[in-house]
Amino acid sequence: MFKLIIIYFFIFLTNISFAADKPLYFIQGQPQGTQYGSEPYPTIIFRANKDFGNIEPVWSTGDNIHTYDIRIFFNAGYVLISEGQWHPKNINVIHMNEINRIETFDIKVESRLLKYRFYYNPKNVKQFDLKYWYGDIGPNPNNYKYFNITRKNNDYDADSIIAANELILGGPLPAYGSAYSDVLGLQIGGDGIITPKESIIDLEDTVIPKGLIKSDSTSGWMLIHNEPSFRIILSIPNRHGLMHRELLIFNRITTEWQSIMIEGSETTPRLINNWLVGVIADTDPETDYIIKKGFPPILRESVVLVNPISGHQFTVHLGKKGEILWIENYDVYYRVGEELYKAQIENNDFVDRTLLLTDPVVDFIHLAFRGK
Secondary structure, eight states: OHHHHHHHHHHHHHHHHHHHSOOOEEEEEEEEGOOOOOOOHHHHHHHOOTEEEEEEEEEETTTTOOOOEEETTTTTEEEEEEEESSOHHHHEEEEEEEEEEEEEEEOOOSSOOEEEEEEEEEEEEEEEEEEEEOOOSSGGGGEEEEEEETTTOOOEEEEOOEEEETOOOSSSOTTTTSSOOOOEEEOOOTTTEESSTTTTEETTTOOOTTTTTOOOOOOOEEEEOOSSSSEEEEEEEOOTTTEEEEEEETTTTTOOOOEEEETTTOOOEOOOOOOOOEEEEETTTTTTTTTTTOOOOOEEEEEEEEOOTTEEEEEEEEETEEEEEEEEETTTEEETEEEEEEEEETEEEEEEEEEEEEGGGGGGGEEEEEEE
């Protein structure tokens, strides 16, 4: 037993060492939701050198290209950047383990493209596919079909069902990077049965335990992340005066549930390398839930962090325009305006905060990932 513990400890240290040797990348982007009435500027991936003396561009969509959305799939090892102003026209698939390897898939549909999904075959994690959903606008979901964009030959094959063990969601977008989220709307019945609003997605026979839900005012729920080891559901606010949102976290290994209340009626956490992170946000007083007239949330200067496995939750003050970009072990990288910082997570706070870089580019960076 002692020898086994030593082996696992060695593997743990080796993984940390290997991760530290891989470059850290940052993404500057202007998703579609921020482009109305303005000229596009390129989405750029920057690579940081080891001492963070500077960050250098390694890939770009081009100066006059509208970016529709940006999605990072940390566990699967892919970054998806789609191009297009009103709907995605193509999707660039970037491999984290080989940044120069870019696969571009053209979207060849004449009817209205509604959304696309990323999924993978759990029996072969090196194989991925994309599915896009298109059809006529209307209330009948039978008008919509998913088609596959296969990695091998870029063919388009009809498919009807996405299984729960295949679907991976990009999740909500950064608070300062407005665009479309990759989430799944849900209905939760009084019996705890979960029903996806997209009938072609099968979430298995998962049932919310009786008495788990704490929220008494919500207009619905959305699945924001569906990882191999956990599933995360977030409540949707339905009125003013709400101070919290609820997270329902399902451990897919132990099949156990937990409920966590997070501060801010508009706080929308997203996954950053197996941590849930969100800028705490409140509903704008001008938002009208009755006529569904919305305004951007009012962002605070603090962020909430949640470990979905352990349930560890805490809040940290960063400052105006503060945003966490990357978390790895106990290291955290974040920006405050044009300044990029590194700190250590200790208990419920950040310690040893160190300024790494000051650059106007940093103000437009909202995403990061580590090379595999």
